Structure formats: structure tokens, C-alpha cells
Amino acid sequence: MKTTKKFILTEQEMPTRWYNILADMPNKPLPPLHPATKEPIKPEDLAPLFPMGLIQQEASTERYIDIPEEVLDLYHSYRPSPVFRAYGLEKAIGTKCKIYYKYEGYSYAGSHKANTAIAQAYYNKVEGVKKMTTETGAGQWGSALSFACQHFGIELEVFMVKISYEQKPYRKIMMNTYGATVVPSPSNLTESGRKILAEHPDSPGSLGIAISEAVERAAKDPDIKYSLGSVLNHVLLHQTIIGEEALLQMAKAGDYPDIVVGCFGGGSNFAGISFPFIRENLVNGKNTRAIAIEPASCPKLTRGRYMYDFGDSVGLTPLLAMYTLGHNFVPAKIHAGGLRYHGAGMLVSQLLKDNLMEAQAKLQKDCFHNGVIFARSEGILPAPEATYAITGAIDEANKCDEAGKPQTILFNLSGHGHLDLSAFDKYFTDELEDHELTQQEIEESIAQIQ
């Protein structure tokens, strides 16, 4: 064969440490504040929700953290994940750039979410936790945690936004198949849920309500812990296995990326692919641009404000220093459900503030257009979220070509779209809508929380 399309690693070659970017950041993020006292939170404040192993990682300043053996074992059910050279896509768009993508869709749940689900379930198991709760929107995170909990012998209850529970039954069935209990939210199981239902018996639910229900369960029952799939430092830490593998795979390809791209919801898959490359910039004199791609209808990085805000919609979480559109912000119903979040993780926010990364916003229609080009040229049917990364890569390639300076681009294809095919149908029948926010809408949303 003249060319190699797929760069793989053996289990033995897989990195065995997560990378903690906090160790190398010139400016550290501001501390999270207690929602009541507004004082920096202490580890014990978080103990009702999380096991101490994860709380320690949340605040750790160690540069590398060893991945436990049992986590590595389960990672091996789908890791190391491949890096592909996108010959088909390059030809389809006629670029002189070299485009590579890391593919996380081979995980049991079909996305990168498994990387932190496994780690979180493990640290809960180590501390004897028997039951966990979480929330899920479209269901990617819920299904990732379902199998991880099943594997480590932990019961899992997932509060799934009711409208998704009804409209997208496949993810619910997947969670059931992995042994989890799925509850449409708002539910009668919590005070938060009962309160909403009393006021709005037909409430379709929201991620904010589902978070409140899951957090309430854990806060009120010492035998139950809570789990979150993005935003927090320890979640981003677990995802760095993506970029650590990619560094080795790019070396096997005899190449190094000038640009690294990831889509952006709360920050976890973007951090996963980019943080190890940002380390190489900070520590080893490399000069890779790291670009986060967010939806134009939920543009916290490009148009939000850096300030303290709650992580959830109802104000139960600590206050986090981050780029935000305000915790009351309700994003338009784009199909990339994983990107519909009002804030950005603290680590990413600080990096953006310090110009150590970049951000761009893209329209949903353009992303589906490029997703179809990708499917027809590379074969893999991308998740709606991943089409934002594809679009970021294609747009950068076009810019390079126009400037006459072809570069090497690596993006993270964070998951497959097998359970999101109805969104592609809507694209083909021209039923997709985009909402480009006015400056006034954004300022009003932020003003609500000041």
C-alpha cells in the first residue's frame, strides 16, 4: 500500500497517565465559591456529591495522574482509539492541507463520554458507593455512565429530560440494556420535580431541572453520589487520554498538527484533544493553534462574559469563574444537544482569557452540510456535535488554501450519529433552523444574573 489511512496503537503503547493542565497554566482559574457563603469551597463541601478521589483530582496541581489499572482495563474495550488521515475528505473539499481526525465513536456508548464515565464509576466503587445518579439530555452521557456503573457493580438512576425520553426512546433503551433505571424528568421522586410538576404538570423538562433532581437525590441520601459528564476539572482531566494518544499517533504518521479542533459544549472533548497539545506549546516550544467550535445559537466562548455563575439552571452548584451566557439562558433547540450548555469549564475559560486557545461559532445548517460531505467521503456518520468540529477543520483548511499556506489539521470526531439520524432527515427536508442571537438577547440574559 502506498498510503496509511489509520494510525493505531496497541494496548501496550497506550499512555497510562492523564494530563492535568492546571500544573502548566500561567494563570490558574479563580476558585469555585460556595453558593451560600460565596467563600471558596472546601473539599468537604463537595463530599455529599462526589467521592474523595474525584474531589482531590478536581483541585490537584500534579502534572500527571496515573490511570488506575481497572480503568485501563475497561478503556481497552475501545481504546486506544484510531487516528485517521482524512484522504477522502481532503479530496472532497479539494484542499492542499493534511487533515487528520481522532475517532472516539468506537466506544461502547458511541462517544468520548466513556472516558470519564469509567473513571468516575471506578472512584465511586473504590469508596464503596453502591448507587449513583446523574442527568442526561439526549442520552449520550447517560448511556456512557450506565455501562460503567454496571461494570463496577453500582446501581445507576438517570434523570432524562422528559421530552428527550419521549422523542428519543433509543438512548433510553440503551441505558436499560446496560442495566440503568431511567426516570423522565421532572419526576415525582424529588422535591424539585414535584414542585415543577405542581406548577406545570405538562413540563417537557430541561437539563437544568434534571440536574436539580439528580443533585437533590445525592444531597439528601448519604448512600447516593452524583456524577457530571463535562465542565468540571476532573472530567476534563479524564478526557486528556484522547490527546495523549493522538500525540503518539501523529508521531507515527510523521506529522504534527498546526491546528487542533474540537467541538465545544462544556469543554470535555475539546479539552481531551487539545490540552496535551497546549502543554507542548507551553512547555516544549510548539506552536499549535487550539480552536474550540461552538454553536452560533449558544456562543458563550465567543460572545459570553467571563464571570462567576452557577453550573446549573437553578443555582444549586458552586459558583464557577467562567465564560457564560447566564445560567437562565435557554439555547435554541439545535440537534447537537451536547453543545446546548450556557457555560464553559473553568480551565478552558481561563485558557481562552489568556489567549492560549481560540474559539469560533458556527451555524447548524453549515455543520450538517459539512457532516454529509464527511459521511460521503469518509464513511463515518458523525454525531451532530461532531459536525461542528468537522466544520471548524474544513473552514480552517479553506483559509489555509486561500492564503497559499497548506497546514496540518487534527480534529476530534467525538462520536457517531447512529442514534441521531432523524436530525439528518430534517437537514435533507430543509427543516433545520438556526438562531443567531442579537447582542441585546445576550446582554439581557447575562444581566439577569448580575
Place this chain on the structure above:
Amino acid sequence: MKTTKKFILTEQEMPTRWYNILADMPNKPLPPLHPATKEPIKPEDLAPLFPMGLIQQEASTERYIDIPEEVLDLYHSYRPSPVFRAYGLEKAIGTKCKIYYKYEGYSYAGSHKANTAIAQAYYNKVEGVKKMTTETGAGQWGSALSFACQHFGIELEVFMVKISYEQKPYRKIMMNTYGATVVPSPSNLTESGRKILAEHPDSPGSLGIAISEAVERAAKDPDIKYSLGSVLNHVLLHQTIIGEEALLQMAKAGDYPDIVVGCFGGGSNFAGISFPFIRENLVNGKNTRAIAIEPASCPKLTRGRYMYDFGDSVGLTPLLAMYTLGHNFVPAKIHAGGLRYHGAGMLVSQLLKDNLMEAQAKLQKDCFHNGVIFARSEGILPAPEATYAITGAIDEANKCDEAGKPQTILFNLSGHGHLDLSAFDKYFTDELEDHELTQQEIEESIAQIQ
């Protein structure tokens, strides 16, 4: 790490030849007969339907056939596929056997069907074919061929059984995303379809009708060729890449299977995993049992008769010497749509007749039961078809344990079940039914064609 879970090959290690078992069979299959003259068919009889490259492969007696470079290139989008040691499953069922599985679900279409789709589209392209037709039931085969045709610049029209078209829209959308046109069958595009619609305007369609429509399009238009996803010799040939890779991977594992298992519809995935191991039995003195697992509701191998019969329901194809339940046989509506076929490929039928392989029939409920055990222990959500192979492997492991003689078992996990989750839901709500055929039902079905 103490143990290796995943045995992989680089692109450079991937075998570059398909294996043609015809070369090593002690008794060759009887020749296919022309449906009108009942004389052995000649290559030119098939020329309206297939390109000459595939017709030559259908009759070839060469032991190995080189895989063309362009086919290898596209194989590399998902091949070599991994072999997993099923540590989780072994623990879950408490066996002392070693269980391995080859996983074909990483292909763009989610199953082994891509292996022949790519090859068939390629040989059509080489001969300048611009348009192809095929039929599809649940849509696995149709989606595999859709991307392959897109890649090689061939227009594709898929006749999809109408009831599946309406009930399972996801596979249709997948085919559209890959650029294919999908037509619910029966349609007004063919005489066959119009005839059915005139008699039964509300006909839900059947695979037999869809085949008739696709074959008719190709037979009547010299610019259109037809493609079939199983049964024929050249299709089984293309699948042998599965077993050729598995041989190398088992060697990397330092093991060799005593038993190889595949589920059975028309024979293609079973042939893919088993033929290279049967060769080792025939040529190199190995002694591996090859076991095909079919549904109890469609038991052509275990309860059908070896005789000449048509490959389709309406009698347009050549007569094939095979185990069959009669071409009028209508299998119960089990969810493993890919296994609902009345006959068995000629090569497999002859091997079974000569006791060079074995066959077993399993009940749908048992298979879903084992499919859930597999999902919860290994993480991968199996296609309904693949749960039959899982069940074959588990049942053999139990027998070995009872006999106090643990063995090494390899099975083919032919695809994922992401688009079949509603079937798992029916299993959980106890809505699955099995139909165990009486001897009289089988004899009546066979008597119709004698």
C-alpha cells in the same frame, strides 16, 4: 497490564487475499441451473445482472484471489477489525473456556456487509457501470452498499421492503446520507411492483418482492447492474477477510480455536469467519468445529432439505443446489431480519452435507437474553443477528464446562445493534415471540416446490 483484551493488526499486517474454499472442497457444489432450460448456467447468462469480474469469481477455482488495491484502501477505513478476548462474558457466565470474538461492527455501516459491498461496487466501477440496484430488508445491506457506491461514483437505487421503510426510518436516512435513493417496495417503478400493487394496494412488501423489483430493473436496462448481499459464492469469498485476519490475531493471542461460531442467514458472515479455519482443517490437519447458528423459526440447515430451489421468492434467479425450506417459505417476524432467508448458500450447503461443518437452531428469546448478558459484560450492544452467535458460543462453553473439558471458542460478532434498539425494548417488555415450526409445516413448505 497483566492481560491483553484486544488483538489488533496494522494495515500493513492485513491479509491481501480472499480465500476461495471451492479449491479445497472434496466435493464441489452442483452447478446452478438456468431457471427456464434447467441447464447449467453459463457466464453470459449472468452478464445482464453482474459485471464479468464478479461472474468470474462466482465460478473461480483459484485458492486465493488478490484483493485489489482500491478495495484494500477502502477496507482500511475500518479494517483490520479487532479480535477481543471476552473476559467480561467469561466471568458473567462463569465458564472455564476461553472465549474470543471478532467484531465487524466498526465498519461504516455497522456490520460485515461492507466487506462485499466495497468489492462489488469496485468491480462494477472497473467495468464502467454507472448505476446499480439492490434490495434491502431492515437496511444493513442497503446502507453498506450505499457508501461503497458513493465512494466509487456509482448511482444506487435501493428497493426497501415497505413495512421496514415505514417502521425503521433510521436505516433509510442512513442510505440517503450516503447518497442513495431508497424506494419503498412494492413500487410503481417496475412491472413486478405494479402487478403486486394492483392486486394488493396496501401490500407491506417482502424481501422476495424487493428482489424481483431490483432484478427486473437490471434485467431490462443494460446500463444498470444488480447486487446481492449474501448466498452467492463471490459474496462469501469477499467475507473471508474476516477469518484470514482472525487466524493472525489468534496467533498473536497465542491461541487457536477449538470451535468457531457464526450466525446464519444466507451464509456470508458465517463463511467469513469459518472458511479459513475449515481450510486449516482440510489442508493443515487442524481440527476446529465450525458451527452455524440459525433461528429456530427459519431452520433450513437443521431441518430443511438439500435440493435445487430458487434464490428468490418469485423464481427469477437460477436454481441453486442448497438446503432450503422452499422459496415460498415465510419466516416468522423475528427481529434478526438478516437471518430470515429460506435457503443457504451453495458452498455452505455442500460443506454441511459433507459434515465439514455443523448447524444448530436457537430461539429468539434465548438469544436476546444472551445478548443482554453480553452487552452488560462486554459493553458492545449486539445486532439481533449477532445474538445468535453469542448464544452459540455460550451454549458450547456450557457444554464444555459440563464435560469438564474447557475449550477455546471464537465467534463472529457481525454487527452492532444501535439501529435495532426497539427490539431490545420488546425483549424487556416481554413482547418477543418465538415460533417453533412443526415437522408438518416444514414438509408442506418444501412439498410446494417439488
